[in-house]
Structure formats: C-alpha cells, structure tokens
Amino acid sequence: MYLKRISLLNYKNFSEIEFNFESKINCFVGKNGVGKTNVLDAIYHLANGKSYFNPLAVQNIKHGEDFFVIEGDFDKNDRTEQIVCSLKKGFKKTLKRNGKVYEKFSEHLGLIPLVIISPYDTDLIIEGSETRRKFMDSVISQLNPTYLNQLIHYQKILQQRNALLKYFALNHTFDGETLSIYNEQLHQLGHSIFETRKAFIELFLPIFNKHHQSITNSVEEVSLRYESHLFDKDLHQLLDESIQKDKIVQYTTMGIHKDDLAFEIKGYPIKKFGSQGQQKSFLIALKLAQFDFLKKQSGQKPILLLDDIFDKLDETRVAKIVEMVNQDEFGQLFISDTHEERTELIVKKTKQKYSLFTLS
Numbered sequence: 001m002y003l004k005r006i007s008l009l010n011y012k013n014f015s016e017i018e019f020n021f022e023s024k025i026n027c028f029v030g031k032n033g034v035g036k037t038n039v040l041d042a043i044y045h046l047a048n049g050k051s052y053f054n055p056l057a058v059q060n061i062k063h064g065e066d067f068f069v070i071e072g073d074f075d076k077n078d079r080t081e082q083i084v085c086s087l088k089k090g091f092k093k094t095l096k097r098n099g100k101v102y103e104k105f106s107e108h109l110g111l112i113p114l115v116i117i118s119p120y121d122t123d124l125i126i127e128g129s130e131t132r133r134k135f136m137d138s139v140i141s142q143l144n145p146t147y148l149n150q151l152i153h154y155q156k157i158l159q160q161r162n163a164l165l166k167y168f169a170l171n172h173t174f175d176g177e178t179l180s181i182y183n184e185q186l187h188q189l190g191h192s193i194f195e196t197r198k199a200f201i202e203l204f205l206p207i208f209n210k211h212h213q214s215i216t217n218s219v220e221e222v223s224l225r226y227e228s229h230l231f232d233k234d235l236h237q238l239l240d241e242s243i244q245k246d247k248i249v250q251y252t253t254m255g256i257h258k259d260d261l262a263f264e265i266k267g268y269p270i271k272k273f274g275s276q277g278q279q280k281s282f283l284i285a286l287k288l289a290q291f292d293f294l295k296k297q298s299g300q301k302p303i304l305l306l307d308d309i310f311d312k313l314d315e316t317r318v319a320k321i322v323e324m325v326n327q328d329e330f331g332q333l334f335i336s337d338t339h340e341e342r343t344e345l346i347v348k349k350t351k352q353k354y355s356l357f358t359l360s
Contacts, residue, residue, distance in 0.1 A: 001112070001300050002332035003043060004080070006072040010065040012038040023075070025322070025333045025347050025354035029340040034359040036336035040116065040305045043334065046072045046083045047112035047303070048138075049095045049105040053120060057093050074112060076300075081111070106152065110142040113302035115291045117309065121283045125271050129260035136261060139290055140200050143297045147196050154189040154256070157182055162251045169250050179243075187236040190256045194230040197259065201226040207292050212285035215317065222270070222282060225262040229254050288321075291330075301331030308336055319346045 007018040013035045019026075028036040037053070041060075044052040051060055061068045067088040074081040087093040095102045102108050123131050141148040161182040168174050201224070208224050229238050238254040239246075245253055263270045263282060270282055294302045309318050324330050337343040340358060347354045 001074060001076045003303060004073045004075055006042060008042055009069040010062040011042055011068040011070055012060055012062060015062060019357060022353045022355045023332055024352045027343050027347060027354065027356045028336045028359060029343055029356060030359035032338060036359055037307050040307050040334055040336055042070045043305060044114060044116055045070055045085050047114040049085060049108055052116055057087050058089060106148050109148060113142060113294045113298050113300055115287055115302050116305040116307060117287045118307040124283060125263060125279055132261040133259055136197060139293060140196060142294060150189050150193055154193060157185045158252055158257055165246055165250045168247060183236060183239045186255060190235040193256045194228055197226060204289060204293055208285055208289035211288040215281045215285055220278060221266050223264045227262055228256060228259045303332050304330055306335045310337055322346050322350060
C-alpha cells in the first residue's frame with residue numbers, strides 16, 4: 001500500500017498544491033516554516049481523519065480562508081482508494097472514501113495503517129497519562145474496531161456518571177440506584193478494555209525491547225509497563241469503594257480512564273532520570289515497535305512518516321533506518337529535513353527510486 005498523489009487546498013500554509021509520489025521514498029526539504037511538516041500532517045490527516053499536531057480542526061484552515069480540502073489517492077491491493085477530508089467553518093468535518101461519506105470517522109480507522117515519528121513525540125514522555133493512553137489506544141484501535149467502539153461507549157457512560165455526580169453536589173441529593181446502572185456499564189466495558197490493553201502490551205513489549213536493543217546496542221536497561229487500577233480489584237469494587245471521594249470531587253476517580261504506561265530506565269522514570277539522548281532512543285524504539293506491530297497484525301506495511309528526523313537521531317542512525325527500506329522491512333517512506341544534501345546523500349545509498357521536493 002502506498003500514497004500515489006495528494007492535493008491540498010487552503011490547508012495550513014498552502015493555498016493550492018499537488019504532489020505525485022514514488023512508492024518507496026519521498027523527501028521534503030527546505031528551511032523551517034515552509035510547510036514540510038504540514039504536508040506530512042496532511043497525509044496523517046487522510047489516514048486518521050484528524051491532524052497529528054493540532055486537535056482544533058478549524059485551525060488547520062489557511063488564515064483568511066473559510067475551508068480546507070485534502071484529497072489523496074492510495075494504491076491498496078492493486079486498487080485505488082480515494083480519500084477526501086474537508087472542513088468548512090461552521091460545519092462538521094467530512095471524510096469520504098471513494099465518494100461515499102463516512103457516517104462515523106471510526107469506520108475509517110485502520111484502512112490506511114500509518115506511523116509518524118516526530119519531535120512532538122516527546123509529549124509521550126513529558127505530558128500526563130492521557131497522552132500515553134491515546135498512543136496505546138490508537139495502535140489497538142487501528143486493528144480492533146470492537147475495542148474502539150467500547151472506548152467510545154465507555155467515555156459516554158463516564159461523562160454521564162460525572163454529570164450525575166455534579167448534579168448530586170449541586171442539588172444536595174443522591175440516587176444510588178441510577179449510579180449503580182452506570183457502575184455496571186463501566187465495569188463491563190472497562191474489564192474488556194483492560195484485558196485488551198493487557199494482551200496488547202504482552203505482544204508489544206518484546207517488539208519494543210528488540211528495537212531498543214538494536215538502537216542502543218543493548219547498553220541501556222529500559223522497561224515499558226502497563227499500570228491500571230484493575231490489576232488490584234475489579235472496577236465494580238473500585239467504584240463502590242471510591243464513591244465518597246467521587247461525590248466530593250464530582251468526577252469518577254477510578255477506572256481504565258486513569259490507566260498509564262510507565263516509561264522507565266534502570267527502574268526509574270525516564271522523564272526524570274533519562275538523558276535527552278536516552279529519551280530519543282526510547283521514543284524511536286516505541287514508534288518502530290508500533291510500525292512492526294501494525295505490520296504483523298494487519299499484514300500490510302504501514303506508511304512511515306519521519307518528520308524532522310535529524311532532530312532525533314544522528315546521521316548514522318537515520319541512514320540505518322532508511323537502509324531498512326532496502327531490506328524490505330518498510331513500505332513507503334516520507335522524510336522531512338532542512339538540509340537537502342544531507343537527505344539526498346542518505347537516500348541515494350538505498351539505490352531505491354525516490355522523489356525530492358524542495359519547498360520554499
């Protein structure tokens with residue numbers, strides 16, 4: 001599977017532009033601020049129905065315009081899949097596959113497996129647990145529509161339970177019977193989500209360790225650990241035990257919406273005890289493990305986006321990653337960089353066909 005063509009209209013800094021791509025390597029070069037990352041984000045947008053960098057969809061419209069349109073043609077199993085994502089101010093975003101509008105964006109997830117490696121990935125380390133949960137959920141959801149639907153349903157029930165807790169506080173009342181209905185629904189959904197996440201980590205961890213050992217030549221002891229309240233007790237019991245606290249703070253303090261992934265080096269949080277280089281190696285290993293996991297589970301090579309990759313790795317390690325294209329480990333690869341000569345020198349060594357786009 002690969003992206004053959006993409007066109008952008010009023011997307012971020014682009015008024016109107018179109019690119020035709022090679023099936024293996026494509027590079028965007030130019031100074032900072034010319035839109036290299038924006039093109040990669042547009043590709044991500046087509047695969048996931050949203051931006052990787054800006055969650056506020058309307059802010060992806062070019063300044064001074066009222067709408068944006070991204071259109072891409074993918075070759076998948078020897079047939080063309082045309083994906084169009086568009087947004088007009090004041091309206092909902094629309095996503096179309098071969099001319100047909102998706103009723104739910106969740107129906108699209110997984111059609112185009114894709115992994116992005118970006119300097120913004122440091123958020124996975126420095127931000128709170130929600131960022132790491134989203135990473136875990138996005139990987140699982142691309143392969144498991146049932147899991148995605150359970151997540152969406154869980155969040156709706158959670159919002160309703162939280163609204164009920166606020167109502168209790170405002171009106172100085174309490175309705176245990178209604179609350180127990182929400183508790184039972186959260187328990188059933190939460191248990192299933194917990195078991196899926198646990199199974200995912202068991203499969204994912206060896207892949208992550210393999211990549212980390214390869215990147216660091218096995219010199220660093222790191223771990224990736226799933227943390228959840230549900231390892232101790234079932235959710236029904238946890239919700240019952242936390243009800244007094246929940247009533248005071250007016251939200252649900254226990255559940256799979258509090259799960260986390262612990263990133264550790266030598267048994268300590270990598271956020272506090274890992275150097276910048278160690279953190280970068282950890283994140284690269286995490287994303288390459290994501291790539292391998294999706295490839296193995298889906299039977300397809302995901303599209304790989306390397307955004308400003310030299311910000312993360314030295315030239316030797318970048319060359320090592322790009323060389324994996326020759327070993328047929330990767331499918332289509334997109335690279336952005338500020339130095340044209342550096343990028344072209346590395347991709348030429350692969351002896352693969354490539355396109356180089358200079359943006360200004």
